[in-house]
Amino acid sequence: MTSRVAATRLRAADIPYPLLVGALGALSAILFLVSLVVGYVPLDPVAAVSDIIAGRDSVGALVMVELRLPRALLGLMVGFSLGATGAALQGLLRNPLADPGVIGVSGAAALGAVIAFYSGLAGFLSIGLALGGLAGAGLATALLLLLARQGAGTTALILSGVAIGSLAGALTALALNLSPSPYAVMEVVFWLMGSLADRSLDHVLLAAPLMAVGWILLLGAGRALDGLSLGEETARSLGFDVMRLRLRIVVASAFAIGSAVAVAGAIGFVGLVVPHVLRPLVGHQPGPLVLVSGLGGAVLTLAADILVRVLPTHPELKLGVVTAIIGAPFLFSLLWRMRREMD
Amino acid sequence: MGAMLAAAISVAGLQGALSPAFGAAEPRSVVSLNLCADELVLRLAAPGQVKSVTWLARDSRASTVAAQARDIPVNHGLAEEIVPLSPDLVIAGVYTTRMAIAFLERLGIPVMDLGVPATLEAVRAQIRQVAEALGQQVAGEAMIADLDLALADDGTAGGGERPTALVLRPNGLTAGRGSLVDTLLTRAGLVNLAAELQPDGFGRLALEEIVAAQPDILILNADPDAPPSMARSLLEHPALAGLKESATVVTVPTRLWTCAGPQLADAMTILKSAAEQARHATGNPRRAP
Numbered sequence: 001m002t003s004r005v006a007a008t009r010l011r012a013a014d015i016p017y018p019l020l021v022g023a024l025g026a027l028s029a030i031l032f033l034v035s036l037v038v039g040y041v042p043l044d045p046v047a048a049v050s051d052i053i054a055g056r057d058s059v060g061a062l063v064m065v066e067l068r069l070p071r072a073l074l075g076l077m078v079g080f081s082l083g084a085t086g087a088a089l090q091g092l093l094r095n096p097l098a099d100p101g102v103i104g105v106s107g108a109a110a111l112g113a114v115i116a117f118y119s120g121l122a123g124f125l126s127i128g129l130a131l132g133g134l135a136g137a138g139l140a141t142a143l144l145l146l147l148a149r150q151g152a153g154t155t156a157l158i159l160s161g162v163a164i165g166s167l168a169g170a171l172t173a174l175a176l177n178l179s180p181s182p183y184a185v186m187e188v189v190f191w192l193m194g195s196l197a198d199r200s201l202d203h204v205l206l207a208a209p210l211m212a213v214g215w216i217l218l219l220g221a222g223r224a225l226d227g228l229s230l231g232e233e234t235a236r237s238l239g240f241d242v243m244r245l246r247l248r249i250v251v252a253s254a255f256a257i258g259s260a261v262a263v264a265g266a267i268g269f270v271g272l273v274v275p276h277v278l279r280p281l282v283g284h285q286p287g288p289l290v291l292v293s294g295l296g297g298a299v300l301t302l303a304a305d306i307l308v309r310v311l312p313t314h315p316e317l318k319l320g321v322v323t324a325i326i327g328a329p330f331l332f333s334l335l336w337r338m339r340r341e342m343d
Numbered sequence: 344m345g346a347m348l349a350a351a352i353s354v355a356g357l358q359g360a361l362s363p364a365f366g367a368a369e370p371r372s373v374v375s376l377n378l379c380a381d382e383l384v385l386r387l388a389a390p391g392q393v394k395s396v397t398w399l400a401r402d403s404r405a406s407t408v409a410a411q412a413r414d415i416p417v418n419h420g421l422a423e424e425i426v427p428l429s430p431d432l433v434i435a436g437v438y439t440t441r442m443a444i445a446f447l448e449r450l451g452i453p454v455m456d457l458g459v460p461a462t463l464e465a466v467r468a469q470i471r472q473v474a475e476a477l478g479q480q481v482a483g484e485a486m487i488a489d490l491d492l493a494l495a496d497d498g499t500a501g502g503g504e505r506p507t508a509l510v511l512r513p514n515g516l517t518a519g520r521g522s523l524v525d526t527l528l529t530r531a532g533l534v535n536l537a538a539e540l541q542p543d544g545f546g547r548l549a550l551e552e553i554v555a556a557q558p559d560i561l562i563l564n565a566d567p568d569a570p571p572s573m574a575r576s577l578l579e580h581p582a583l584a585g586l587k588e589s590a591t592v593v594t595v596p597t598r599l600w601t602c603a604g605p606q607l608a609d610a611m612t613i614l615k616s617a618a619e620q621a622r623h624a625t626g627n628p629r630r631a632p
Contacts, residue, residue, distance in 0.1 A: 040549035057585065059555050066582035067551055120571055183513055183574035190573060198515075198550050200581045315547055 015281055017288055024295035028076060031302035035072035036064065038309050070199045074207070075302040078196070078264045081211050081256035083297020084218045084290050086271020089141075091225035091286025092249050093148055095157060096276060096334055100257045101268030103161025105140045107168035109261035110191040112136025114172050118179040130210055133262030138254030140164050145246050193320030194265030196305050207259040214256025215294070217248055222287030224248075229286050267319045269327020270297045276330055300326075369478030370432035376420050376443065377436035378406060379602035380457055383473045384434060385411040386604065387482045394428050404566055407598050407606045422446040432476060461523050463494065463530070466603040486605060493608030494530065506559035506591075506621035508533040508614075513565050513574035515547045524564075524600055527607065531614035533560065554582050559621040561590040562614075564597055591624055593617040 015023075037045050041063060048060035082100060089098040089105075100106045112132035115121075122128025147160050172191050176184040224245045227235040232242055260267075274296040275289055282288040304322040311317060372394040375381045381400035384393050385408040398419055399405050400412035418424040420440035425433065425447060433454045435444050448454050455476055460466045467487050474483020508528055510518040518524035520538040528535040536556045542548050548556075561583075569575050593613055600610040 040551040041555040059557065062582060062585060063551050063554055066580075067554070118571055123571070123576075179572070180570040181572035181575070183572035184570075186514075187573050198577055198580060202581060315545060 017282065017292075020278075020281055020292055021295065024292055024299060028079075028295055028298040028302060031299060031306065032072050032076055035075055035302055035306055036068050038306050039063065039068055040309070066200065067198075070201045070204050071196050071305065072302070073204045074196050074199050074264055075305045076298045077204070077207060077211055078260040078267065079270060079298035079301025080294040081214060081260040081297070082267060082270035082301065083274040084215060084294030085253045085256045086297070087275040087286065087289045087293035088218045088221060088225065088249050089253065089271070090275055091229065091289065092145075092246065093157065094229070096279075096338075097158050097272070097331070098161075099269065099272030100137075100253065101266060101270075102165070102272055102331070103140075103144055103158065104163070104165030104168055105137050105144075105161075105253060105257050106261050106266035106268065107165040107172070107192075108140035109133040109137035109258045110266045111168040111172045111175070112139075112258070113262040114175050114191055118175060118181070118184055127206065130206055130259045130262045133260075134210070134254050134258030136168070137258035137261065138250060140168070141250045141253045145250060149246075189318055190265045192266060193318035193324075194261075194267035195308075195316075195318045195320075196264055197316060199263060203263040207263045210255050210259035214252045214254075214259070217252035218256065218290055218294075221245060221248055221252070222290055224287075225290070226285055226287035265318070265320070267301065267323055269320075269323045269330070270300055272334075273323075273327045273330045274300055276334065370430075370476070372428060372430045373432045373434065373477065374418065374425055374428055374430040375400075375434045376418065376425070376440045377434070377457060379436060379604075380434040380473070381412065382406065382408050382602050382604050382606075383457075383470065384477065385415070386486065387470075387474050387479045388477050389479065392477065394430060395425070404596075405598055407604065425452075426450065434473065434476070459523075460603050461521055462526050466490070466523070466607065469603040490605055490608055493605075494611055503532070503622060505532055505534045506618055507536050507556075508560040508562055508617070509536045509553065509556055509558035510562045510564050510595075511553065511578065513569075513572065513578060514545075515550060515553065515577055517542055517546060517548050518564075519546055523607075527600055527610060527614060528562075531611055532618045533614065550577070550580060550582055554586060557586070558590055559624075560617050561586060561592045562617070563592060563594045565594070566596070567594070591617055591621040 037043075043060050043063055045064070048058070048064040051058040051061035052065060085105075086099045089100065089103070090096055092098075097103075110133070112135045113129050114132075116128050116132025117123075122132060143164065144157065144161055148157055169192055173188050176188050176191075179185075224235070224240045224242075227238045227240040228242065228245065230238075235242055271293075275293045278292050278296050279289055282292055300323070301319070304319050304326075307322055308317045308319060369389075369392075371392065373384055373388060373392055374395045375384050375393070376397060378397055378399045381396040385396060385400065393415055395416045395418045396412050398417040400415075401409055401417060403409035406412065420443055422443040425443065430452060433444075433447055433452055435454060435456055437456045437458050444454055444456075455472075457469060457473070458465070460469050467490075470487050470490075471480075471483050474480050474486070510524055510528070512518075517537040517540075518528070518535065519542050520535075525535050525538055536558050537548065540548060540552055540556065563578065565575065565578055593616075595610055595613050599606045599613075
């Protein structure tokens with residue numbers, strides 16, 4: 001089985017898999033460093049780093065550690081979660097449109113986090129906020145899989161996702177309107193479009209363990225996803241438990257997307273664009289696509305977050321604005337291709 | 344001042360309204376559609392002269408006249424609530440409840456608009472404007488005299504160093520050049536750092552800029568028991584923890600320095616004592632006068 005998968009991969013992919021992973025990893029590392037250098041006050045990065053190492057309490061060190069480092073780390077982590085979850089969902093549903101944003105999982109996670117935070121149940125830095133996001137993302141994914149299981153076609157699946165997404169968006173706006181805080185209504189934009197502005201290391205520490213659980217589950221599902229790409233019956237005959245795979249992806253997307261949205265809002269289209277671009281490079285195999293999409297998601301999210309800080313728009317653009325401007329044309333091109341295939 | 348009054352009358356006149364000139368006859372039913380106007384009319388008017396104020400006037404977090412407003416009917420800035428009161432004077436803010444104002448003016452109800460004062464001169468002019476419209480010139484002049492007395496001893500008189508200060512509101516909003524808060528900071532003997540930085544279109548500073556500005560005094564302008572919001576959470580960001588330790592931190596509630604009125608003296612007292620504290624704390628403020 002493994003040898004056959006490997007053989008297909010070698011035939012279709014021009015770039016060897018380890019080289020692809022290495023290149024994307026190196027690109028994310030470079031963008032991570034650029035993200036540390038870009039900001040709102042002029043700062044000598046070398047001096048700041050030497051201050052940090054020497055333990056000096058300079059302004060440069062403070063800005064670097066407390067403001068830019070959390071932003072760069074979250075760009076990496078949130079991007080990886082979005083890309084990897086997008087690839088896994090697409091493999092599981094065997095549908096290239098299954099992106100956590102498009103099918104409403106991110107929106108539902110935002111709703112969960114909003115209810116937990118603005119009702120006063122959870123602080124902005126508490127586990128309660130993340131659990132709200134987890135519950136929202138988990139419920140939405142489970143609902144979609146239930147629909148997919150009942151044999152609904154591509155159109156029905158995407159439409160139900162869109163319905164879940166719009167309902168979650170409307171309920172988010174409603175929850176924020178009902179909040180007694182005069183600022184809540186303005187914060188709708190953050191939850192619906194996402195941003196990494198003004199995050200702290202505490203957010204990183206809150207999200208990191210939860211995301212790690214999601215990543216481990218996602219990366220471990222690669223072989224089963226490869227099996228599933230041959231059809232559900234074949235996958236079963238090869239010894240994969242399809243039911244368990246579904247459950248695993250639901251839990252993984254709840255952890256990865258729920259915690260990402262709780263700290264960064266719902267950033268759309270990353271999970272759609274990245275697997276779409278990278279799929280041909282891994283020979284259309286859903287298994288290896290999970291890791292490379294995670295790295296690709298980190299690259300895209302870091303690049304978008306650098307762009308919003310470099311653009312002369314103040315207040316800075318929300319991240320979701322940039323990813324949607326890049327992502328929406330991809331969605332169009334995908335739909336166009338699907339229509340052609342149907343004709 | 345006279346020109347301002349004349350302009351107000353001519354605006355009402357242009358609407359084709361039967362407008363009794365403000366101050367000519369004492370209006371007997373006055374309605375306020377703006378919190379700053381609430382504060383002035385409740386302090387200046389004769390008992391029974393005010394028929395309605397905004398609902399905000401009763402909220403002791405936002406208003407300095409919550410006690411006086413307790414027995415006055417409230418409105419929510421809707422024309423429907425105002426018309427049945429058949430007021431002979433409506434006082435509103437230039438930026439608030441514009442739809443209601445347009446409707447009331449069409450009905451020929453005299454409306455006086457209050458601007459947002461940015462200087463102490465404008466504060467005095469506004470108190471005088473409202474007092475004259477209410478026919479309470481004596482009370483108005485007394486309020487101005489009290490305020491001038493309280494502000495007479497300004498923090499710049501000592502000729503000492505001028506500590507730097509930065510106002511921080513939820514969402515990273517600050518008080519920039521040309522605001523009333525900027526005027527008060529300068530008069531209290533402080534250097535307003537936000538006047539030199541460039542806040543964005545909403546008057547916001549990035550956290551990086553706040554941390555790098557290193558003010559001697561951090562003036563928090565936020566309600567400590569406000570309902571949860573991300574705007575509020577920003578003030579708890581760990582990056583500000585160091586600044587809160589090194590700088591003199593004071594809290595000025597918004598209600599003390601937004602509107603024209605005697606409460607400005609209370610804001611000034613807080614600012615002056617913060618300036619004094621900072622001079623003692625650092626001994627060597629980062630910025631010379």
